[in-house]
Amino acid sequence: MQIRHLTLITMAVALTIAAPVRGEGFITVASTTSTENSGLFGHLLPTFEAQAGFDVRVIAVGTGAALQYGRRCDADVVMVHAPAAEEEFVAAGYGVERHPLMHNDFVVVGPDTDPAGISDLETAAAALARMAEVEAIFVSRGDDSGTHKKERALWEASGKTLDNVRGSWYREAGAGMGPTLNIALGMGAYTLTDRGTWLSFGNRGDMTILLEGDPALFNPYGVIRVDSERCPNVKTGMAQKFIDWLLSDEGQQQIADFRLEGLPLFIPHRQP
């Protein structure tokens, strides 16, 4: 009796495990939470996949983690937003070439009462300096993402040091943009966010954009194919096809067409 049961169970296991296996017709793209959570990939991929005949699987993580996936050969393409780290990635031989893809900008958001009074300031560096002076609560991503890298650069420009303030008014979430915004809302705090995530974020509460338009808040995205010399498993043909399409007139137009409540979330690098 038990043997028959065992056979049945084993067959059931084999079937359930075998079922989700799919073909080789896909590439893996390591990208940032901002591109996935905002719905950009949901907008771009159906068109591309229908034309190309293969799937694009997106892993949405911070820029630091996405580049790490590339270094470990776990992705065919990386699409991230930290130009310096991207150039380093290519220079170290992990990626073939960085192609500028699109951009938007970062904004400083916070409670609409603006307790630190940053909304009349011109630059993000001045706003951060003001926050440090009045010790207004600031929530940092703290996760080595593109936004976190940008934020650290802005603190550097502000001339304020973050030594000895961690845990008091400067709080590191160690989380993605969405969770960080949720935390900032809960604490009545300021934070830095990319505009795409902000526009698509559903829990803004009494938070609003307090500072924008500073050229230092420029947020460029690049796309890089992982080098198959270092990672022989990379599906070079399909990966290149995807990158070529993103950079083509059609791909750039599709990026421009992606809007939320009438507002564009990403500006294509090249006007199509």
Added chain:
Amino acid sequence: MGDFAEAFLLMFRLLGSGDPELLGIIELSLQISFSATLLAALIGLPLGAAVAVFRFPGRGVLSATLNAFMGLPPVVVGLVVYLGLSRAGPLGELGLLFTPQAMIVTQTILVLPIIAALTRQTIADLDEGCREQLLALNTSPVQMVFTLLWEGRFSVMTAILAGFGRAIAEVGAVLIVGGNIREVTRVMTTTIALETSKGNLALAMALGLVLLMITLLLNLLATGLRNAAARQYA
């Protein structure tokens, strides 16, 4: 209260809509967690019973290890499986990273100690006389393990349900090894985490309620089966 009321309404709307993407996510969650629980039960039941019945060197240590591993941190298990299955890792050639199979393996590791440890305790608690009787009858070790498992089948089933509960509710590990890829490795818990991160709190809560309902339904089914079986064998 408004948030919860909204979530409840949304849950009924979600279930009523029969949205194919949501149904796919539920199906994948169940498929992965069923597979992992089955695999873990196949190994864990005989293992737990054997540790309870047979005397061998290191038995105490093994027993304590099983108990301790019931509390394995999922995120650590996820990281270990990720490093193993990553292209740069020892099993990279298999190309299993970011697949449902990788998620099954991860959940199996998490569930196995729960099923094995609870089974060990169940069998150890069985009437000592039952074991002596079997020994007197000169049963083979394999037969003895299966007979004892059958004797304790109702408690063993609770162990399996506890394991399934761990599998279906887990998020940290499957997020790392699955990557939460839409329509490939996106399951209930990773969807809830994603919607929370997008600030869609009502939707996230509604999905959480759907998950709770499914778990509840499965446990009711299991209890019903158990009662029916108990009546039959009484």
